[in-house]
Amino acid sequence: MLKIAPSLLAADFSRLAEEVKSVENGGADWLHFDVMDGHFVPNLTMGAQVVQSLRKESQLFFDVHLMIEQPERYLEQFARAGADLLTVSVEACTHLHRILQMIHNLGMKAGVALNPATPLSLLEYVLDDVDLVLIMSVNPGFGGQSFIPAVLPKIRQLQKMRGQRKFEIQVDGGINATTAPLVQAAGATVLVAGTAVFATDNVAHAIKMLHTEKKLV
Ligand code: DX5
Numbered sequence: 001m002l003k004i005a006p007s008l009l010a011a012d013f014s015r016l017a018e019e020v021k022s023v024e025n026g027g028a029d030w031l032h033f034d035v036m037d038g039h040f041v042p043n044l045t046m047g048a049q050v051v052q053s054l055r056k057e058s059q060l061f062f063d064v065h066l067m068i069e070q071p072e073r074y075l076e077q078f079a080r081a082g083a084d085l086l087t088v089s090v091e092a093c094t095h096l097h098r099i100l101q102m103i104h105n106l107g108m109k110a111g112v113a114l115n116p117a118t119p120l121s122l123l124e125y126v127l128d129d130v131d132l133v134l135i136m137s138v139n140p141g142f143g144g145q146s147f148i149p150a151v152l153p154k155i156r157q158l159q160k161m162r163g164q165r166k167f168e169i170q171v172d173g174g175i176n177a178t179t180a181p182l183v184q185a186a187g188a189t190v191l192v193a194g195t196a197v198f199a200t201d202n203v204a205h206a207i208k209m210l211h212t213e214k215k216l217v
Pocket residue numbers: 007009010032034065138139140141142143144145172173174175192193194195196
């Protein structure tokens with residue numbers, strides 16, 4: 001069943017708890033946190049404190065997307081803050097396998113993200129160790145960018161590589177009512193959407209539009 005993960009990056013930061021409630025009541029499956037360090041990506045956003053503060057406000061599955069260098073320095077902080085899943089960027093991890101083990105040992109699910117230009121082959125030896133693969137469909141760093149169509153064959157390829165494994169295929173960046181059916185048809189199982197959910201008058205309607213199930217082609 002397709003999951004929708006609204007990205008808080010596009011929410012009104014002056015009233016985060018209310019924004020979380022609105023997507024939770026509006027049918028969101030997960031809540032996506034975009035953590036940026038000003039090094040791996042050119043932008044600065046939020047840290048574990050925001051995750052911790054919102055944990056007591058929501059029952060949603062907390063999906064934390066780390067766009068930071070040397071993420072191993074912060075895994076424990078995010079575990080204590082109440083993250084359910086940590087996704088690290090493959091380009092930021094020298095010892096990827098060890099980092100995935102560390103995340104699991106801290107009791108969380110582990111994901112790996114790939115930038116648009118990064119080949120799937122980098123994942124070959126960790127496919128049995130991940131709960132999620134995140135295919136970035138924009139260059140990470142900012143919300144509101146346009147979807148890069150070249151990732152569609154990459155999603156299809158990943159879906160084939162997955163075989164009998166159970167990991168989720170998440171797509172993040174430029175997801176809206178037009179691109180959601182395309183990525184879902186290619187094999188995506190979790191869609192992240194910031195602008196398409198929060199920059200609308202009706203959050204529940206926006207989530208419903210993204211949620212429409214499509215058959216694999
Ligand atoms: C980009 C982030 C995304 C972003 C998505 O670096 O990882 O989660 O917030 O925003 P939209 O849906 O506006 O493209």
